[in-house]
Amino acid sequence: MxxxxxxxxxxxxxxxxCLAETGNQVVCADIDADKIGMLRExxxxxxxxxxxxxxxxxxxxxxxxxxxxxxAAIAGCEVVFIAVGTPPDGNGAADLRRVLExxxxxxxxxxxxxxxxxxxxxxxxxxxxxxxxVERWARHPFHMCxxxxxxxxxxxxxxxxxxxxxxxxxxxxxxxxxxxxxxSPFVRTGRPxxxxxxxxxxxxxxxxxxxxxxxxxxxxxxANLCERVGADIDLVRKGIGSDSRxxxxxxxxxPGYGGSCFPKDVKALIxxxxxxxxxxxxxxxxxxxNERQKSRLFEKLRSALGGSVQGTHIAIxxxxxxxxxxxxxxxxxxxxxxxxxxxxATATAHDPAALExxxxxxxxxxxYAESSxxxxxxxxxxxxxxxxxxxxxxDFGRMKTALRQPVVIDSRNLYxxxxxxxxxxxxxxxxxxxxAEPVRAELxxx
Ligand SMILES: NC(=O)c1ccc[n+]([C@@H]2O[C@H](COP(=O)([O-])OP(=O)(O)OC[C@H]3O[C@@H](n4cnc5c(N)ncnc54)[C@H](O)[C@@H]3O)[C@@H](O)[C@H]2O)c1
Numbered sequence: 001m002x003x004x005x006x007x008x009x010x011x012x013x014x015x016x017x018c019l020a021e022t023g024n025q026v027v028c029a030d031i032d033a034d035k036i037g038m039l040r041e042x043x044x045x046x047x048x049x050x051x052x053x054x055x056x057x058x059x060x061x062x063x064x065x066x067x068x069x070x071x072a073a074i075a076g077c078e079v080v081f082i083a084v085g086t087p088p089d090g091n092g093a094a095d096l097r098r099v100l101e102x103x104x105x106x107x108x109x110x111x112x113x114x115x116x117x118x119x120x121x122x123x124x125x126x127x128x129x130x131x132x133x134v135e136r137w138a139r140h141p142f143h144m145c146x147x148x149x150x151x152x153x154x155x156x157x158x159x160x161x162x163x164x165x166x167x168x169x170x171x172x173x174x175x176x177x178x179x180x181x182x183x184s185p186f187v188r189t190g191r192p193x194x195x196x197x198x199x200x201x202x203x204x205x206x207x208x209x210x211x212x213x214x215x216x217x218x219x220x221x222x223a224n225l226c227e228r229v230g231a232d233i234d235l236v237r238k239g240i241g242s243d244s245r246x247x248x249x250x251x252x253x254x255p256g257y258g259g260s261c262f263p264k265d266v267k268a269l270i271x272x273x274x275x276x277x278x279x280x281x282x283x284x285x286x287x288x289x290n291e292r293q294k295s296r297l298f299e300k301l302r303s304a305l306g307g308s309v310q311g312t313h314i315a316i317x318x319x320x321x322x323x324x325x326x327x328x329x330x331x332x333x334x335x336x337x338x339x340x341x342x343x344x345a346t347a348t349a350h351d352p353a354a355l356e357x358x359x360x361x362x363x364x365x366x367x368y369a370e371s372s373x374x375x376x377x378x379x380x381x382x383x384x385x386x387x388x389x390x391x392x393x394x395d396f397g398r399m400k401t402a403l404r405q406p407v408v409i410d411s412r413n414l415y416x417x418x419x420x421x422x423x424x425x426x427x428x429x430x431x432x433x434x435x436a437e438p439v440r441a442e443l444x445x446x
Contacts, residue, residue, distance in 0.1 A: 001025070001182060004080040005075040006102045008035060008066065010046055010156065010260070011119060011149050012083030016099050017051060018160040020058035022185040026031035028067045029073035039066045042412055047353040062117070070102065071109040076446055077437040079178060081147075082130070083119040092267035093275075102131040107137030115178045117145045121209075121265055123272050124202045127169070132240035143175035146198045148205030153259070154324030161186060166193045169201025204271070209265040210283055215250040216257045217289040223253035223431025224296070233431025234413060253430040255332035255385055255411040256293035258321035263290070263330045294332050300428050301383055301409050310344035315379035316404070317372055318386025320354035328357045332411070333385045350375040352388050373398055381407035387414060396423050 001024045001095050005016040014433035016028040030036055035045050042056045058064035067073055070135055074080055084098040099120055106116060116134060118127050127144045134142055134436040144347045146169030151159040170176045180193060196204070223233040233253050241248035257263065266287050302309050319330035328334065333349070339346050348367040353359065354366040355368050369375035373393065376382060376399060384391060392414055399421070408420065420427035 001038045001079060001178075002029070002077045003182075004077040005119075006030075006070055006080065006082055007084035007098070007120070008032075008039065009083065009085060010048070010153055011151065012081070013039070013044075013046070013055070014048065014051065014151060014160050014321075015081055015083060015119060015149070016098075017054040017058060017064060018157065018186075019182070020064035021054055021161075022139045023063065024182070025063055025065075026058075027067060027073040027077070029070040030065050031068060031070070033068050036068050037068045047324075048153065049324060054157060058256060059229050070105050073076075074106055074109040075111045077110075078112065078116065079115045079117060079182065081117045082106075082118045083149075086120045086122055086264075086268075088264045088267050091271060093271040094121070094126075094268045096122065096126060096129065099126065100129060100133055103133040104137065106142075107134035110134075110138055110140050112143060113141045113143075115143045115145050115175045117179070117201075119147055119149050119203050121148060121261065122146075122202060123206070123268060125200045126202060127198045139191040140246070142176075142196060144173045145170050145179055147203035148181065148201055148208075151203075153216070153327055154322060159268060162189070163187070163191060163343050164304060165191055167201050167204050168193060168195050169197055169198035170195060171303065194294045206265055206269040209262055210269050210280075210286070212250050213257055213266050213290070214282065215408065216254070216262075217286040218255050219251050219292070220256065220293045220430070221289050224293075225432060226431040231349045231431075236431075241387045253295050253413070254293075254387075255336070255430075256290045258330040258332050258334075260327060266290075271430060294335040295339065296337050296430070297332070297385070297409060298343075299409075301340075301381060302343070304407050304426060305381060308343070312345045312380040313378060313404075314340055314345055314347045315369075315375040315376065315382040316347055316349040316366070316392050317351075317382060317384045318388055319349050319351035319358045320386050323386055323388045324353075326351075326354040326357045328354055330360050331354055331385075333358075334362070336383065336385060337362060343364055348375045348377075348379065351386065352390060352444070373402055376402035378402075378404055380404050381409060384408070384410045384412055384414060387412035394426070396420075400424065 003019055003026045005012045005026050005028045008028045016026045020026040038045050043051050082102050086094040089095040127146050131144050148167055168179050226233045237251045240246050241251050270280050270283055319333045348369050350369045350372045406425045408425050408427045413429045
């Protein structure tokens, strides 16, 4: 099939490369000329396991092409995916300007009967808006399809090639049959393609992300309560996660959710509810709990350092909003760094993949270390923000020697508190110690 993917970010690039992998002719178009230049040279602008091979192979076999000419990408194609960004506007709603801009280009340049797929996460009613824009220009029949994407950054290629399910909002037989054919290689093991109305497909994406964000905020609040009552969140998590009605995923407490999706999608769904005079009280509470959680790391650190971080130097392990990605959008590390700098501390950060993205976003507000141990040199404390695998079994002796004082604040519960205590660390994590006995370091004078 001839396919165009408009917007070559995390989603568009993965979608384009995976569809080329199954033999389709795919053109990925983006207005970012630097990005397209890099991709043409097989340089991948994002860190995503498995993507490099896919892009290289399919480009070499001339099934995958990159262009800045969006109009040319659309001409001749049978299916066009809109995968541009939908960041929040000033009111928390999804900003649809890019989507509607692309819709206009599609309307002006389609040259045959086409299926227009909204892959970007967009509020209910967006496909209708796209349809109205395209209709103004189109001289050929077209069919709308809402096909929300559920891939996880860090496992995006695998998720696309082996999806749990494919959701397709279609309202014509043509769209249904074209999309079934396109996705059939990815659901051979029996994973379902779930057909539904376009509005239901649009809502499914938001409901999925809202549910996941809810689980995270719920567990963070339970973890905070565990600290007060002397319970251990890790045991509570196992205790509830083994209930088949609950399941074990998305029950880990942490520094609050971040990334390019949960924060903006939660906001956008709350906004949609308000627009329709409905209440999403649960989700509003989820968002508030997440905001509170983002400041907990800083509070724990301040308490461990005797009530002030002024004049201290802090090591940070992990900047990306989660492991296996370099995505810094809404990362909890950013909130921590802002709080530290605002309170008169300095910081050196390490991340296995996100240093470049962090430099781009934060500039020289912090120093950057090429190795995790380099970041510790002369620091008054270590804060672990992202649970990269390489932080799980560190050389604790080396850590202790490098730190000026052995204070570790661990937002991912990577280590056992008893072990850290026996090794002589002042250690705090999330939901595993009574707040009544705050750990505290006697600040070594600098
Ligand atoms: N990142 C994820 O994990 C994820 C998962 C599921 C769904 N989504 C949704 O997919 C959409 C895209 O997300 P992303 O993370 O890939 O965003 P991104 O910011 O990484 O990529 C968007 C790309 O679109 C390009 N673009 C913007 N306007 C354009 C235009 N008019 N024409 C052509 N290209 C244009 C940008 O240059 C950019 O490269 C969003 O709606 C997001 O909510 C993201």
